[in-house]
Amino acid sequence: MAMTNPKNSGPSEPTGSPQGAEATPTDSDPRTRSRPTIKDVAARAGVSLGTASRVLTNHPATSPAAREKVRAAALALGYQVNLRARSLRTARTNAIGLIVPDIRNPFFAGLAQSIQTEGLADGFTVFIASSQEDPDQQDQHLRTLLEEQVDGLIVVPLGGMTPMLDRLRDQQIPFVTVDRTLDGLKAPSVDADPLPGVYAAVEALRDLGHQQIVYVGSLLGSSTGRERLLAFDNASDALLSSTSRMVIAAPLDGDDWLRELDSFLGDGATAVLFGHSRHALRAFGHLRDAGRAIGDQGISLVSFDDLDVFSLLTPAIAAITQHPEQLAGRAMAMLSAMIDGERPGSQRIETSLIPRESLAPPATG
Template sequence: MVTITIKDVAALAGVSVATTSRVLSGNPATSADARSRVQAAVAELDYRPNAQARALRSTRTHAIGLLVPDVRNPFFADLAHTVEQAALVHGFVTLLGNANERKDQQDRYLDNLIARRVDGIIVAPLGDGSGSIRSVVGREIPAVFIDRTIEGIDLPSVTTDSDTGIREAVDHLAALGHTRIGYIAGPQSTSTGRERYASFVRAAGDRGLSLDPALIVFGDFQPESGSAAVRTLLALNEPPTALLVADSPMAFGAIGAIQKLGLRIGTDVALVSFDDIDWLALLDPPVSVIAHSVADMGRIAVDMLRTVIDGGTPESVRLPSRLIIRGSSATPVDPSRSR
């Protein structure tokens, strides 16, 4: 790992270490010229003061960082628990950050984790790889992507092969007679949003199903976007008879909107959600899901990060997905039914 020290900053700024220290601590006993030169050197070197005052990077903190896009999303809450427990077994405590699906908040947490000198970082990233993600890579801080990746950023990752589960879902709905399937997609700024959308389009096309652009609504992995998408899709002159939703929070919103419209899930409209969240199985009817193992994902990510911390280069892992059929999509289309 490349470690930038206060001596590097002082050398670049052309001032003493003591002066540099005073500038960084906000001591007013410094000249405007010195402050300007130190600040410029800090920016050029991407220097981060050690928040815990540890002088040596080689000293392990026995802490790792985990940054997730949204702690309210049950999938990421389960993932955080899995990572935290797996890390603890190996003697690491986990510092959790919530990006709240915002790149600026992601950068703020990453900056803090860098300053705290964590031994490594597991991150489900947002954005295009600019900002603090680049700092993590440039500083050679041990890091692993989980669930999501960023094109052009070469870090080991553990993700899900969504294609199989989505294809199984489309084939299942088509076999029941659904020809117009509405798809509530995730944001195309994320790798999971793009991959699942592409998988749906391929699967629907291969099945000869309608690819009417009006049947696809893009959400933001938040419940309200799922609710809004349902209102849009079911207001069409020729509405879909089935819905496939790209993640569980949007499915929560979709379910609420369907109920408010006075429609019955599984009878008036079929529904399949990505992510096997526990309570989806407890609804009436229980919701069909595309499942993937959050337990395996979290455990593998921790093992991969440990390998990187120890100087290794683990191979990226793609976990399988599969359809679990439940009552929300078990009834064949009734041609005589109209809404």
């Protein structure tokens, strides 16, 4: 299986030409220079696209300092608001919708909090809904949010296209997907590349002396679940022998998979990498109840998503972080750009390993 070098992977930059408020340079011959865009103004002023847009359209939800910086940047660049484009976008509610799969999941709860914070800073009220990993509930929430005439949507999509997702795509309603992607949706997305973090985890385990590693995967029907498993396969192909890795497909609910984990550990596996934090916590308690050592001279554990509780356990659980604050910030910036008529490109954020005490050498002898 082909191996991607994680050190060369990283978030791609937005692509595409802005389609929002156009500008006319004050230069006497505009053919001698490119036309400045609202993105150029925001970058020069050091503010978000949403803030720059609100200042330039005289929205009240701006600070005096932001207005001064944006107007100075626009003057320096020779930017002028296209009044015709602006008139097409005046019917706004200054509200957006966010749909996550499970608000009980600490990762999605944190992501929602960060998006709400970013949204409020950009002048948007954020309506939050949880689909409970159910496509019908997802569509019901989408329908309700559109009836409320939100300006745009941020969605963590489930495993396949649905009637309401078709409607979003066909009617070109501003929306961004975050954390997961969906073939056929044709929407800009921001998600985390699992390979750098997984590669670092497998490499660290190998260097500590672990020769057999178990991967516990979940939600394999989602883009996130599939990519994490593929990342483990790629890292294992590069760093381990073909007989040194085992895979368990674990449902979110139920504990039957723990018997399979016990079997692998009984056959000599000394480390476990979890694709979902819920399974890591369940396995931590199960191993403790069984009297197995975790961490130094015991079973090493590494899990996706850096939950607050991971650092409070003894030993603390090593984590692969997706940097949810960055995901939230970029998703909100992309949606603001779309609401303003631009067409941002998709982006990826590199995952990274956070070593803790549960990442340690195995027992010897």
